[in-house]
Amino acid sequence: MVEFRFDIKPLFAQPIIKVTSNLLPNTFRGDRRQCLDATTKMTEIIDKLGQLSATSQGLSKPVTTAQRLRMCDNQTIYLLADNEAGHNGAVLGLLKVGTKNLYLFDGTGKTRMVEQAPSILDFYVHESRQRSGLGKRLFQTMLNEEQWTASKCSVDRPSEKLLSFLSKHYGLKRIIPQANNFVLYEGFFNDGESGNGDGNGHDHGTPNGLHITNSPNTHLFGATYLGEDSNQRRGSQQQTTPNARLQQITQISPSGRYGAKRPTCSMAEIIHAGNSKGGKGNGNAEANRIK
Ligand code: ACO
Numbered sequence: 001m002v003e004f005r006f007d008i009k010p011l012f013a014q015p016i017i018k019v020t021s022n023l024l025p026n027t028f029r030g031d032r033r034q035c036l037d038a039t040t041k042m043t044e045i046i047d048k049l050g051q052l053s054a055t056s057q058g059l060s061k062p063v064t065t066a067q068r069l070r071m072c073d074n075q076t077i078y079l080l081a082d083n084e085a086g087h088n089g090a091v092l093g094l095l096k097v098g099t100k101n102l103y104l105f106d107g108t109g110k111t112r113m114v115e116q117a118p119s120i121l122d123f124y125v126h127e128s129r130q131r132s133g134l135g136k137r138l139f140q141t142m143l144n145e146e147q148w149t150a151s152k153c154s155v156d157r158p159s160e161k162l163l164s165f166l167s168k169h170y171g172l173k174r175i176i177p178q179a180n181n182f183v184l185y186e187g188f189f190n191d192g193e194s195g196n197g198d199g200n201g202h203d204h205g206t207p208n209g210l211h212i213t214n215s216p217n218t219h220l221f222g223a224t225y226l227g228e229d230s231n232q233r234r235g236s237q238q239q240t241t242p243n244a245r246l247q248q249i250t251q252i253s254p255s256g257r258y259g260a261k262r263p264t265c266s267m268a269e270i271i272h273a274g275n276s277k278g279g280k281g282n283g284n285a286e287a288n289r290i291k
Helices: 032-057 066-071 134-146 160-170 216-221 228-233 242-247 266-276 282-290
Strands: 016-019 075-082 090-105 111-125 154-156 182-185 210-212
Touching: 016 134, 032 066, 032 075, 032 090, 032 111, 066 075, 075 134, 090 134, 090 154, 090 182, 111 134, 134 160
Parallel strands: 111 154
Antiparallel strands: 016 075, 075 090, 090 111, 111 210, 154 182
16 A cells, blocks of 8 residues: 555545546646646656666666656656555555557558557556556456556556456456567457457457558568558558558568578668658658657
């Protein structure tokens, strides 16, 4: 249980509150002075829980701080409290989620750029209350609020405990290997799938925000898919039939991304490709960013 020098009850009008970049509980009502007071207290709560989460995961610095949350418009922290605990109530857990634009491998090894992928960024329940169902309560509240399903969430460097949690409560076991720190589960790319028993039946994050793309990963590992979306992006008005779309799939290497020839110097290629496109192509944008 995490207790504070101040009474947390006025901040927790309900057991689980949501906090975004304004650092105020979603249930907050008050004047300017109360608002200032509430943000100061929320800052202390978020920083404390963020630090405890980092310590419990063996991280050298917290993933979650109030300062970071203030800078991010697309992140939400869910906080769970017990108003009956101790003198001033106690905060029991934290779950930070957000959306990320990610380059990801799908189940067949193709690279996809997923815009606004739902992401689990930090999750912590106080040691004294773990394994009593509070994590599930917090996580399920988040899924309902965000209208996400568990199988459509990417998970940033999950701990063994979180892997076990997702397996137990949401039946998530089969991982799609990635080149980054995010873990995806089978079902992430499936269209129209309703999840694994988490019951809300909403599908978000894919395929709307999903682009199969000519990404740095593809350059390194091989397969390139020129799908419908890339046609749209080029302003093409042509209607593509399923057959035509199939023909657009180009396997650079017959044996998949592992068999692909590695460029001699990918950095030089990016820079030169960018220069030759005269400032308009993606390559040039990449090169500009690198500079
Ligand atoms: N060892 C193994 N599995 C565990 C452990 C543990 N010590 N604690 C929880 N779990 C898993 C198990 O599957 C457990 O079921 P079981 O008891 O039948 O084995 C299940 O979670 C329990 O579910 P809840 O009680 O609903 O979850 P809990 O309240 O324990 O919260 C959480 C889960 C948040 C992962 C918690 O254990 C925790 O805070 N762990 C430490 C911090 C951490 O590892 N956070 C995830 C970091 S990665 C990230 O945030 C993206």
